[in-house]
Amino acid sequence: MKKTLSILLVLTLVFSLLLPASAYVDIDTRRGPMPVVLITGDAAAIYDEEGNKVFKISELGDVFKNAGDGDGDLKESVKNVLLPFVKGIIIGDYDEYYVQLEKEIGELFEKVRLDKNGDPQYGTGINPDDRVWMARETVDDYKDANGTYGCYDYHFWYDWRLDPMQIADDLHEYILKVRKATGSDKVGLISSCLGTNVCMAYIAKYQDAFPLELNGFGVNAALINGSEFMSEAISGKFHVDGIALNRLFIDAGEWGWINVPEIVTTTLDLAEKSGMMDNMIGLTRATLYNKVVEGVTSALALATFFTMPGYWGCISNERYDDAIRYVFGPEGSAKRQEYAGLIAKLDNYHNTVSAHVPELMQSIKDAGVNLCIESKYGFQMVAICESNEVIGDQFSSVKSSSFGATTSPSIYETLSDEYIAQRVAEGKGKYISPDKLIDASTCQFPDYTWFVKGASHSERTGFEDDILFAVTTNTERQLTVDDIKYTQFMVYDKNAHTMEPMTEENCHTELWTADREADYPTTFFGKIKAFFESLKRWWPVFTAFIKEQLG
Numbered sequence: 001m002k003k004t005l006s007i008l009l010v011l012t013l014v015f016s017l018l019l020p021a022s023a024y025v026d027i028d029t030r031r032g033p034m035p036v037v038l039i040t041g042d043a044a045a046i047y048d049e050e051g052n053k054v055f056k057i058s059e060l061g062d063v064f065k066n067a068g069d070g071d072g073d074l075k076e077s078v079k080n081v082l083l084p085f086v087k088g089i090i091i092g093d094y095d096e097y098y099v100q101l102e103k104e105i106g107e108l109f110e111k112v113r114l115d116k117n118g119d120p121q122y123g124t125g126i127n128p129d130d131r132v133w134m135a136r137e138t139v140d141d142y143k144d145a146n147g148t149y150g151c152y153d154y155h156f157w158y159d160w161r162l163d164p165m166q167i168a169d170d171l172h173e174y175i176l177k178v179r180k181a182t183g184s185d186k187v188g189l190i191s192s193c194l195g196t197n198v199c200m201a202y203i204a205k206y207q208d209a210f211p212l213e214l215n216g217f218g219v220n221a222a223l224i225n226g227s228e229f230m231s232e233a234i235s236g237k238f239h240v241d242g243i244a245l246n247r248l249f250i251d252a253g254e255w256g257w258i259n260v261p262e263i264v265t266t267t268l269d270l271a272e273k274s275g276m277m278d279n280m281i282g283l284t285r286a287t288l289y290n291k292v293v294e295g296v297t298s299a300l301a302l303a304t305f306f307t308m309p310g311y312w313g314c315i316s317n318e319r320y321d322d323a324i325r326y327v328f329g330p331e332g333s334a335k336r337q338e339y340a341g342l343i344a345k346l347d348n349y350h351n352t353v354s355a356h357v358p359e360l361m362q363s364i365k366d367a368g369v370n371l372c373i374e375s376k377y378g379f380q381m382v383a384i385c386e387s388n389e390v391i392g393d394q395f396s397s398v399k400s401s402s403f404g405a406t407t408s409p410s411i412y413e414t415l416s417d418e419y420i421a422q423r424v425a426e427g428k429g430k431y432i433s434p435d436k437l438i439d440a441s442t443c444q445f446p447d448y449t450w451f452v453k454g455a456s457h458s459e460r461t462g463f464e465d466d467i468l469f470a471v472t473t474n475t476e477r478q479l480t481v482d483d484i485k486y487t488q489f490m491v492y493d494k495n496a497h498t499m500e501p502m503t504e505e506n507c508h509t510e511l512w513t514a515d516r517e518a519d520y521p522t523t524f525f526g527k528i529k530a531f532f533e534s535l536k537r538w539w540p541v542f543t544a545f546i547k548e549q550l551g
Contacts, residue, residue, distance in 0.1 A: 324346070
């Protein structure tokens with residue numbers, strides 16, 4: 001693949017898709033009375049049979065950056081993608097375009113995407129070294145001289161692309177082996193991101209076993225209830241917003257994920273403030289959007305990450321049917337028959353796990369297993385979906401990851417004074433966050449749910465592990481938000497690497513200012529002012545960019 005084509009395709013992909021009080025329990029987060037099994041998300045790289053790394057999610061940009069370049073770039077782009085697209089506009093049939101789009105992008109992801117049954121190709125899987133380490137962990141007892149275990153002694157590595165129901169069997173076997181190796185009756189189980197889906201599949205499949213195996217179950221940045229970004233993008237609920245994209249770029253730059261050139265951010269701002277963004281999107285929706293969105297969604301999905309049952313576990317229960325239709329077509333379609341093996345796995349997980357999350361979580365509690373839920377926020381949600389203004393952690397809303405917290409309508413608002421007064425009158429005022437964005441009283445388990453503002457979805461901090469470890473390994477009772485030094489609402493400071501109880505003074509951790517009137521002025525003069533202010537910022541950046549390009 002050539003560089004120009006890669007750039008065109010990635011653009012298509014982007015736009016389509018604590019101080020303890022005397023009453024607190026004293027916790028030592030580095031050592032505990034039982035082994036803890038840790039299962040994380042999709043951070044692990046994928047390797048081929050020879051042990052060569054073929055993909056890592058944090059290096060996604062390299063897939064496109066290293067796609068190559070050459071004199072035939074533009075010709076190949078036109079031939080393989082643009083010409084079928086133009087032909088589709090003329091004759092009103094875009095099938096050839098969809099086929100070529102899936103083929104060209106699919107070449108970039110050939111080694112990592114799964115086959116039509118949702119199974120690995122080319123012998124790809126997890127790092128062979130991780131398999132060796134896991135084999136050691138299941139025969140070695142890492143208990144120290146004091147009879148305690150560390151938080152990270154037992155790490156369950158898995159191929160995050162695969163069916164969570166399949167991985168659940170491996171997790172169950174791993175837990176059994178750890179118990180046997182350590183002589184421990186029970187273990188703590190800590191999960192984050194995609195790992196929470198695997199754990200829920202394990203709980204669904206082994207309901208008779210897990211009360212005997214688990215002392216506590218902790219979830220961090222859960223995707224069990226779905227990721228709005230993924231659920232909406234894969235079911236055609238796109239909404240591109242330049243202001244929101246710039247907030248996302250600010251977050252990404254601070255955390256070192258990506259540095260977006262200033263020419264991009266100022267141009268996006270100008271496009272929004274001038275009305276150009278709305279006009280372009282409006283024109284696209286009026287002409288092409290409704291004609292091509294399902295086909296493009298399907299092509300992009302099957303060329304990249306949605307041959308992977310692991311990611312389908314992040315599709316919310318409410319969006320699942322729409323997503324299946326967008327990707328595989330209506331009942332009886334040729335594509336549904338072609339991908340019947342994969343769809344069977346997706347339906348099994350959906351019907352067994354996704355559709356029954358509240359009941360499964362309640363069954364854990366009823367069995368006497370300690371619960372610890374951690375929800376994170378303070379970041380811009382991925383800005384190509386309709387829910388880009390909700391309170392969340394980039395990928396999942398607080399409502400989803402906390403199992404039901406009520407939040408303010410958007411990042412531009414707080415909970416109303418009337419709402420808060422009503423909650424206070426009901427004796428639930430302690431569940432209102434100091435920044436007035438969250439009401440934890442509506443969570444499924446309000447007293448076992450902690451909220452951390454300023455901690456990224458993708459990077460679990462040691463402070464978060466402190467809470468998870470303490471709750472999941474406590475043998476006396478279920479600890480609550482009132483029992484340990486970490487209060488229900490906490491603030492993480494990345495630069496100072498501290499986590500403190502949230503107050504009205506320290507709660508404004510967002511790296512950007514959410515001012516609706518400044519971002520989307522409603523008056524005529526407000527719009528004119530915003531446009532010229534944006535133009536003033538853009539012009540020197542644009543001229544500097546041109547000078548740089550001209551050498």
